[in-house]
Amino acid sequence: MKLARIGAAGRERPAIMDANGQWRDLGGQLSDIDGAALTEASLSLIAGIDPETLPLLPEGQRIGACVGNVGKFLCIGLNYRDHAEEAGMPIPEHPILFLKANSAICGPQDDLILPRGSEATDWEVELGVVIGRTCKYVDEAGALAHVAGYCVINDVSERHFQTGLTGQWTKGKSCDSFGPIGPWLVTADEIPDPQALALSCNVNGITRQGGNTGTMIFSVAQIISHLSQLMTLHPGDVISTGTPPGVGMGMKPPLYLKRGDVVECAIEGLGAQRQTVVADR
Known part of the structure; x- marks a missing residue:
C-alpha cells in the first residue's frame, strides 16, 4: 500500500x-x-x-509528511563509506546517531527555508524507515518485522551550524523545513529488500547524488537492532538511514544551496520529493 x-x-x-x-x-x-x-x-x-x-480526494492538494505525530526522529550519520570519505571523517565502528527536531518535519513539496545566517545549507537524500511494532533488544534477524514501511527523506543540513558551532550535529539538522518526509509511505510488504534501492538527488536539474542502499555500512536491520539495544522504538518513530556521496560539502570548492534552487530527491519504488529554496521570511 x-x-x-x-x-x-x-x-x-x-x-x-x-x-x-x-x-x-x-x-x-x-x-x-x-x-x-x-x-x-x-x-x-x-x-x-x-x-x-472510498471518496476521491481533489487533485492538486498539498501533500504533507507521510507520517503524523512522529515520536522520535532518529538519524544515522556517515552510513555510506564514500560519503564518510568525502566528509574527511573516519569510517564508524558503530552507527552514528543524532536526533532531528520534530519541528523540522514538513511535506515533500514544501519550501526549503534557509535559516537566518545560513551560508552552508546542504542536501542529503536518505532512505526513511518507519517503525510499526514496539521493539526493544531485537536481533538483526527479527528487526525488519518491526518496520511498517519506507519513504524518502531529505536530511537537509546547515554545515556551519552542524560543525562550526559548539555542540552536537542536531544544531545543523533541525532548522524549520529541514525534514521533508514523503511523498508517501510504502508499506514494508512492497519492499522485500530495503538494501537494494537506488537513491538520487538532483539540484537545479543536475544529478549530485547517486547511490544504492546496498552500499550502506550498517543495514536497516543492523540499525534497528542497534537502536533497540539503547531505547524502545515505538510505532510512528522515523529513522533516516544516512546518505550516499555527492553532498555539497564534499565538492571542491563546496557548493551550497541558495534562494531559488530546486532540490529533487528520489528513491526507487518510494517516489520523489521536490523543494524550492526560499529565504526565511
Missing part, C-alpha cells in the same frame, strides 16, 4: 493510493497516518479496504 497525508499543513487527511494512482480519503476509517495507524493490526485492517469504495 501507498499511504499519504493530504491537505493544508495541520489539516492533512489520511489517504491511500488506488490502482489508478489516485488518492482516496481514509478519514472515515482513521484519524491520521501515525503510530496508531501503523501497527500490524491497523495496517491489516486498512489492507482489507477496497480503495475504490
